[in-house]
Amino acid sequence: MITTNFVSGSPCWIELGSPDVDASVAFYRKVLGWSVGEPAPDTGGYRMFQLDEIPLAGLGPLMDEGQRPAWSVYFATPDVDATASTVVSLGGTVHAGPMDVMSFGRMVFCADPQGGDFGLWQAYDFPGMGVTDQDDTLCWVELWTPDSAAAQSFYTKLFGWRFQDFDLAGSPEPYRIIAPSGEAENREFGGLMGVGAAELEATGGKAAWQPVFAVADCDAVASAVGSAGGQVLMGPDDIPGVGRVAVCVDPFQTGFALLTPSPE
Numbered sequence: 001m002i003t004t005n006f007v008s009g010s011p012c013w014i015e016l017g018s019p020d021v022d023a024s025v026a027f028y029r030k031v032l033g034w035s036v037g038e039p040a041p042d043t044g045g046y047r048m049f050q051l052d053e054i055p056l057a058g059l060g061p062l063m064d065e066g067q068r069p070a071w072s073v074y075f076a077t078p079d080v081d082a083t084a085s086t087v088v089s090l091g092g093t094v095h096a097g098p099m100d101v102m103s104f105g106r107m108v109f110c111a112d113p114q115g116g117d118f119g120l121w122q123a124y125d126f127p128g129m130g131v132t133d134q135d136d137t138l139c140w141v142e143l144w145t146p147d148s149a150a151a152q153s154f155y156t157k158l159f160g161w162r163f164q165d166f167d168l169a170g171s172p173e174p175y176r177i178i179a180p181s182g183e184a185e186n187r188e189f190g191g192l193m194g195v196g197a198a199e200l201e202a203t204g205g206k207a208a209w210q211p212v213f214a215v216a217d218c219d220a221v222a223s224a225v226g227s228a229g230g231q232v233l234m235g236p237d238d239i240p241g242v243g244r245v246a247v248c249v250d251p252f253q254t255g256f257a258l259l260t261p262s263p264e
Contacts (some may be wrong), residue, residue, distance in 0.1 A: 002132040002139055002189045006076040009159030009180045011141050011189055012121050012128030013074040014211050015058030017067060019252055021045065024059060027250050030228040031221060032136045032213060054130035056137055069252040073141045073209040074119035075159065076128070083120050084108040090154050112154050114145050115206030133214060139259060140212035141190040146205060148194030152176060202253060210255045218244040218260040
């Protein structure tokens with residue numbers, strides 16, 4: 001499970017890059033009931049999604065021409081600069097940073113060797129998400145990649161993650177469940193899945209991290225996705241031992257999933 005005890009290598013923040021911030025605010029308000037705080041001065045319009053005034057995720061306009069709307073996942077590290085150097089030494093790429101974000105923390109934005117973008121966050125005053133693993137909050141992150149073996153090798157060397165195979169019906173290869181290094185049981189926070197070119201068409205064949213949001217009623221929320229201008233690409237379907245899942249996109253084709261966890 002994802003927690004707010006942000007040990008090294010665990011997800012600590014997500015943010016959405018949008019071509020129309022106001023439209024994204026309206027969509028996620030309708031679908032997940034989120035509110036949005038006012039942008040802070042000198043942040044380029046960056047805002048925070050909130051639930052009961054607790055920060056959940058970031059939201060900002062696209063900054064570069066040709067930039068694709070996307071959710072980004074940030075992973076905690078005690079030393080952004082050292083971890084960024086390791087990314088490069090393992091064949092990854094640093095897109096931006098390292099840089100300080102006022103007094104909040106230090107960040108870098110990078111990509112794994114398969115093109116999967118992700119961020120690194122070294123907290124100063126702001127550790128990350130204030131609530132997780134509850135209805136309408138982040139409960140899981142998932143990497144879809146064209147080379148699961150290479151991705152597993154990269155992230156194992158970078159963060160020391162532990163992987164456990166999970167037999168996912170209909171998948172040509174095992175789904176790999178991810179947990180941070182040195183943590184006890186029940187600290188799994190995500191999954192790695194090898195997929196073909198058709199599933200990665202939106203990214204031009206590059207790997208992609210996606211958030212999964214816990215919801216009380218997957219069918220009802222999936223229906224709200226459609227009425228709010230998004231699409232449900234798969235599901236809702238029951239996955240034994242997991243729960244009821246729907247794979248969706250928002251009005252700008254930004255991917256995410258909904259999960260009503262199994263009571264088991």
